[in-house]
Amino acid sequence: MGRVVITGGAGFLGSHMCDRLIERGDDVVCVDNLVTGRASNVAHLVDHDRFEFIQLDVSEELEVDGPVDAVMHLASPASPVDFDRIPIEILQVGSYGTHLGLELARKKQAVFHLNSTSEVYGDPHVHPQPETYWGNVNPIGPRSVYDEAKRFAEAITMAYHRTHDLDVRIVRTFNTYGPRMRPDDGRVVSNFIVQALRGEPLTMYGDGSQTRSFCYVDDQVAGQLALLDSDHVDPVNIGNENEFTVAELAEKVIAATNSSSPVEFLPLPKDDPTQRKPDLTVARSVLGWEPMVELAEGIEKTARHFAEELNI
Numbered sequence: 196m197g198r199v200v201i202t203g204g205a206g207f208l209g210s211h212m213c214d215r216l217i218e219r220g221d222d223v224v225c226v227d228n229l230v231t232g233r234a235s236n237v238a239h240l241v242d243h244d245r246f247e248f249i250q251l252d253v254s255e256e257l258e259v260d261g262p263v264d265a266v267m268h269l270a271s272p273a274s275p276v277d278f279d280r281i282p283i284e285i286l287q288v289g290s291y292g293t294h295l296g297l298e299l300a301r302k303k304q305a306v307f308h309l310n311s312t313s314e315v316y317g318d319p320h321v322h323p324q325p326e327t328y329w330g331n332v333n334p335i336g337p338r339s340v341y342d343e344a345k346r347f348a349e350a351i352t353m354a355y356h357r358t359h360d361l362d363v364r365i366v367r368t369f370n371t372y373g374p375r376m377r378p379d380d381g382r383v384v385s386n387f388i389v390q391a392l393r394g395e396p397l398t399m400y401g402d403g404s405q406t407r408s409f410c411y412v413d414d415q416v417a418g419q420l421a422l423l424d425s426d427h428v429d430p431v432n433i434g435n436e437n438e439f440t441v442a443e444l445a446e447k448v449i450a451a452t453n454s455s456s457p458v459e460f461l462p463l464p465k466d467d468p469t470q471r472k473p474d475l476t477v478a479r480s481v482l483g484w485e486p487m488v489e490l491a492e493g494i495e496k497t498a499r500h501f502a503e504e505l506n507i
């Protein structure tokens with residue numbers, strides 16, 4: 196058991212990570228500027244004697260007193276809606292924020308764990324995507340603020356590993372969903388579930404034939420912790436191999452929520468990847484991990500959460 200600093204700890208993924216670490220006996224220092232994270236996500240932890248919350252912007256400063264065993268850098272707005280709304284902040288947390296996280300890990304002789312993304316593969320020409328694929332990213336498009344920030348983050352993480360012999364982990368997270376996503380997050384799972392619960396039209400971008408492979412948050416957290424606890428330095432995909440079209444996702448959401456919402460077709464955003472699915476060979480062989488939660492089950496759990504939060 197150790198002391199873990201989690202940047203973005205009040206976010207969707209970060210708050211679930213805090214829960215699991217506290218459960219297994221670690222001390223948690225949760226750092227968040229609450230731009231996309233929410234204090235309510237960790238409200239149930241604030242009185243715990245092994246949990247500490249620090250509100251600050253990790254793009255500007257990251258000092259933590261006392262010993263630290265791991266720095267998990269999860270902070271970053273991650274929804275395409277945010278790419279238009281706060282592009283500079285996204286570039287800053289991926290660059291300055293990652294640099295400060297690495298410096299903290301170096302000073303404390305801690306492991307540095309980077310939450311990277313399947314977006315480093317861009318609109319992929321190789322399918323499914325293994326970690327060895329270098330990607331197809333538009334460096335100046337609207338998604339580049341996230342994609343290139345994460346590519347930079349991976350590069351500086353490996354530079355610290357090579358230059359300072361820092362112990363590092365890099366996880367490439369594929370479309371993760373579950374309770375505590377913001378209802379107005381803008382991503383497809385939260386949008387469709389909230390729209391279906393409210394009886395509003397499901398906003399389908401394009402013809403819905405583009406694919407994604409959706410990973411339930413509990414599986415994502417388990418995979419990331421298996422990686423943290425391993426000694427594997429190269430990037431590892433963590434996600435779910437079951438691939439669905441966005442149209443199929445809409446059908447599943449309608450079925451799970453018993454909704455009579457129609458589908459409304461809207462223009463496809465620029466550079467929207469046409470397909471995405473992780474190759475999980477490395478995760479299976481190195482970590483002995485694999486995802487367990489089927490999409491229908493995960494949607495049901497997430498829908499129950501949103502119904503409660505929104506009082507629908």
Ligand code: UDP
Nearest residue numbers: 275381382383384386398399400405441467
């Ligand atoms: N999408 C959609 N309707 C929405 C939100 C998203 O059809 O209300 C589509 C989007 O164009 C993309 C897919 O769903 O093809 C996944 O989008 P999301 O924003 O969840 O994640 P990402 O594009 O980053 O994989």
